[in-house]
Amino acid sequence: MAITDLRQFIQLLEKENDLLRISDEVDLKFDISGYIRNTSDVEGPALLFENVKGYSMPVVGGLFSSRRLMLKAMETTEEDAVIHYQNAMKNLSEPQLVNSGPCKEVIKLGAQASLSDFPIPIHSELDSGPFITAGVAISKDIEDGGKNASIYRFEQQAERQLGVLSPIPHHLGLHYQKAEALGKPLEVAIAIGVSPAVLICTQWEAAYGVNELTLAGALQGQPLEVVKCETVDLEVPASAEIIIEGLMYPEKRQMEGPFGEFTGYYTSAYPKPFLEISAITHRKDAIFQTALTGLPTTDNHVLKMIPMEASCYAFLKQRFPGVNKVHFHGAGGVGLLAVVSIKQHTKYEARNMLATMISAQGTKLVIAVDEDVDVFDMDKVMWAVCTRSQADKDLIVLPRTAAFQLDPSVPEVGVTTTMGIDATKPYGEEFEEVTTIPGAEKLPDILKLWKK
Ligand SMILES: Cc1cc2nc3c(=O)[nH]c(=O)nc-3n(C[C@H](O)[C@H](O)[C@H](O)COP(=O)(O)O)c2cc1C
Ligand SMILES: [Mn+2]
Incomplete structure (x- = not known):
């Protein structure tokens, strides 16, 4: 069923237990944003404030406070x-x-x-x-x-x-x-x-x-x-x-x-x-x-992610067919931090891709990982950085490029330094085996068992 207005989306979220009605009185000053802050930080439900001090009109917020809710809004899955x-x-x-x-x-x-x-x-x-x-x-x-x-x-x-x-x-x-x-x-x-x-x-x-x-x-x-x-x-x-x-x-x-x-x-x-x-x-x-805007991650970041990933993926795919997934992480607010997974076809292909991203896209930190690393799982991305890269050979630094205006760390207005980390395994070389447990993925879903 196509969602064509705000109410249908609210209904869908409520049906799927992703909407929380707040009936306690809330003040316009900081209460609503505070609640949205808190739900954003735990990837919780969207919020419908039914009792806003001084108003009979309800306020809805945090509808895009996590990627999970964004996918529901798009009626799609992460894969698609x-x-x-x-x-x-x-x-x-x-x-x-x-x-x-x-x-x-x-x-x-x-x-x-x-x-x-x-x-x-x-x-x-x-x-x-x-x-x-x-x-x-x-x-x-x-x-x-x-x-x-x-x-x-x-x-x-x-x-x-x-x-x-x-x-x-x-x-x-x-x-x-x-x-x-x-x-x-x-x-x-x-x-x-x-x-x-x-x-x-x-x-x-x-x-x-x-x-x-x-x-x-x-x-x-x-x-x-x-x-x-x-x-x-x-x-x-x-x-x-x-x-x-x-x-x-x-x-x-x-x-x-x-x-x-x-x-x-x-x-x-x-x-x-x-x-x-x-x-x-x-x-x-x-x-x-x-919608909340502020310290990542908020509605503001989540709303931008998939549109940016779609554009960037199309751009990279033309030149680097092995590119598998692109994720702009909220911590980069959203444009300054990206993770790209790639299946390399030649030696150093990931480095070429990184050099393209940190110059053409202006992304401040881009991390390249192999296809076996989930670009959305920062723990695994950092594991790859820690176990598949060495700073002396896998770090690319591009000094003096045009800066994103609102980055408070820049040395002078409009100027920045971008970097890429190649956290892929060296192409065509033997590498240590990753530990796995056969059949683990076929066992019953723990969260479902637990909720019962
Ligand atoms: C919640 C939210 C708030 C935003 N606030 C602003 C803003 O105040 N000013 C602005 O220029 N862009 C803001 N943006 C970003 C623009 O919407 C975005 O860059 C958009 O692509 C600009 O479109 P345009 O190229 O048609 O101007 C915001 C985005 C989101 C998701
Ligand atoms: Mn426009």
Whole structure:
């Protein structure tokens, strides 16, 4: 069954005992993010907060707090996830325009619209205020109409004002830059509480001008239904819980931040553009969705993993057919740490692959392992590093390359050093035998026995 809205995903999680309802009263300030922090750290259930202090609207969060939940959202398995995502990228489908949808049950225009109606959480200690963290911003190029849909953080600055972080070359930032250069306001709509496919499609690193929403239909196995907005010329997912519409005017800035980011550190405050809200529409019994960002691993990291792995796998496979699996580990936040398993066909093939990754991909640490090592199991990856590599011959260091902006360890802005560790067995040489226990995999599942 295709999941086409947030509620169906919540139902699925509840049915599979992966949703916990929190009926104790929670405060918007730190309680919701605290609970999500804790469930993220134990790869626990997604959370539905039914009793948010001062609000009748529930909040759902942590829906992507672990890879297990992400796989459920994609209705796939670990084995098939990357292929599933790649197949979807090959079968894009235009969103289907429909006349109306649940997101139009309540329509509030102009001064009727207010962010105070919505339980927007405050996440980390030094955050400047409440942030919408699971909103998909939809906008288009003011000249050629090319569309974009992606997740950006939005700071609640006033009743009808949201600060926007979309630094160039991110596409909302480019849309705004173009509109501003022409002295015109940019129309933006933000969809909150959408089908998992809509959130996941936004993490596809699609080229400028490509509408990420064309991937959502392919991911969810049926066309994405969209409706026209009330006050801006944009189309938004019909089944969304909440839609915020507004304009980003040229030459206007306000201080935004700090905010606890996915690096595990705060990004500091500086003046940024903002959205002036022209309308809010929502379901009658809307559910507000939030996502945690912060010290790995959080929703923010998990949402990016499979899309990044799918792109990187396709890139590496062209040049290195022996590449088996690619995993971007959350600790690298997500782009800075990758593990690649490879079946080598020539001596030093893994080294060539590492050199490619640490230069072309800008990943700070890439570890190559043999096919018998599970790239998702860091214990086994580190075992391979400790028992199959020697630093004097298996470490590749590439000094002075372009840096990921938010890495606080860089010696100067924009500059970093990347490295690769070849933890594969030497090609074509005898190596020690790995210990195994014959038939262990055929014995009854311990966890199932234990739970009985
Ligand atoms: C939960 C979450 C929050 C994010 N917040 C931001 C943000 O505030 N600003 C930003 O530029 N990118 C943010 N991103 C990353 C972008 O969504 C991602 O890089 C996307 O591919 C950019 O799309 P674009 O190339 O269309 O701009 C976030 C991602 C996730 C999963
Ligand atoms: Mn884009």
